Amino acid sequence: MTDAESQAFTAKAAELMTRHAIAEAEARAERGEEPDAISRMDYTVPGVGGHGKARVRALADIAAAYGCQSAVRGNTSENTDRTIILVGTVDALDALRMLMPSISMQMEASAKFMSSSHVTDIRELRNYTRSELETERKRYYRSFVRAYGQAVAERIREFRARLQESAAPEGVSGSAEGARSRGAELILRDDVHRVNEEFQKQFPQLRKHRPERTHSAAGARAGYRRGRQAQLGLDTPLSSGGTSALAESD
Template sequence: MIDDAWLADLLRHRAPRLTDAGAAAELAGVLSARGVPLDEDGVLTRTLLAALDETWERGWQPADVAHAARRQAGAGSVPLLVALVAEHARRSDAVSRAPEGWVRQLRELGALDADPPAGALACTVVAAWHRAEQRAPAEAWRIVLQLTGVLRTAARLELLVPPPSRWGAPRARADRPAADGDRALRRIRGLLAKAESTAFPEEAEALTAKAQELMTRHAVDAALLGDGTPSGIDVDARRVHLADPYARAKTQLLGAVAEANGVRLVWYQGLGIATLVGVRADLDAVELLFTSLLLQVAHALAAAERQDGRRSGSRTFRRAFLLGYAHRIGERLAAARRRATEEAAAEAAAERGADLLPVLRSRQAAVEARTAELFPKVRAGRSRSSVDAGGWYAGRAAAERADVAPRRAPLR
């Protein structure tokens, strides 16, 4: 006989076994065959919400758990995860209590769009999801079991923002006029979106160059307006989620962009998550440029495969192409950084009578200090695996054609 106590014990104490897709599917088949109703009395919802609370306390944020659910339990688990996050946000009054970054992630996931459950169904999020998705009982059980395993076994991460247990009292979030920096970022995003959608390479290059010029000016102006002391520099940390395939190669590209902009990167290989540490304006710039380069390299890879007559299933060629592309992009950005430092320093001295170099050094020192504080035991790593030579050199050649204009000043 399967009762609530047995099921609750299974979900809480045997979670590591549930992370295995085969084991979860086998148990789901048994539960379905025995006609066990899916969350009839809310025990599954209560268990999953409790697991979600524990995950927050271990340093995870809404976008992190959505990424982990998709990666480990499959895309079919994401709607259930979002429904649970939405219910947690409703119960915790996240909109008026959570940090701004947390609320932004909720909005991006669509967790603020769902209507709250009503009446007696308020505790049965899983049952409501099952009715909406109309999945076969065995598949629904498999998703619930595997998602429980993902949440229960989530590793401890560095705490970048306060978890719900540390949120303060509700507060009003008054609408405010867009700051100059917000307006600049909107213009940058708009230019890159046009660059990525146009079919004309010359237009894409011009739009991307203009976006990079705005990013550079935005960062330099922020550096000159600051007080120049580490305590007055706004250093932040945020996570970037890298999906398979070729997550490691994509991380190499992200690392190249980050290093050229004075941002530090720490990579959780087993999770497909990278943490970036840097001045906020620089983090925004790195994410924007990285996203644009990802789209560019995808187009370049497809063209290289067509030209070489290679089949799309050639994983070794694709991986090597991405690594070669990332390596050459890093070289180009490093050279641009050296040139831009000299040009920006000369311009600041001539036009403002300011010495830019000490300001940039202070910003970098603040970034290094924050990285050491968050990751005191981190160590440098380097990939030693072999790569396909043809793919590597094809990737480097594509990087030569990438829209990365010389910067007037480093984003440090």
């Protein structure tokens, strides 16, 4: 199986998991059962190239689209690995565990190709020094990655909205199916509040995550375009959250 086939397979599996999660929410609502449990997942983010902070920002945005909250340990400017800690429903974390490696592979491949092309293009404009070209490549790469994550998260939220709309057909508001759909929607909405409560319990004191200062408008535009085209099976998955930085001593 090629990388492209593997990514497409993973993306489709994540989409099916999301559809299943919403169907399960409907079934739990119909049976009067408790909603999906809240759990935690640690995910290692590489710092190679000095782009770790940008990768964390992109993945945190994607996790937030699934209704997860995130904190980060070891998010320095060094090339070392850091850990993004995700708190969310079991179903959301299962989908992220499968999808995030695939998204990361696509994001890195696109960022490398586009940043190299960008440097080649600007080199032809005037006589840049090697140092200037490397600085521009890094700025472009980081902006590309951050925008890529934003675009993927946007598509996930759009997909979830479509799933919720299709779960509540017109003209069934008084039927058992309509009541089940409304019950599932309430459970999914309540997931956000339950995740937030659990996140605050686990991480009551967090330092604010400092945004990176470097920015490339060209990199951001390219990253957003590529993120809208990423293989998500799509379309893909789940709700709203945020990210903060963990103190090293936590």
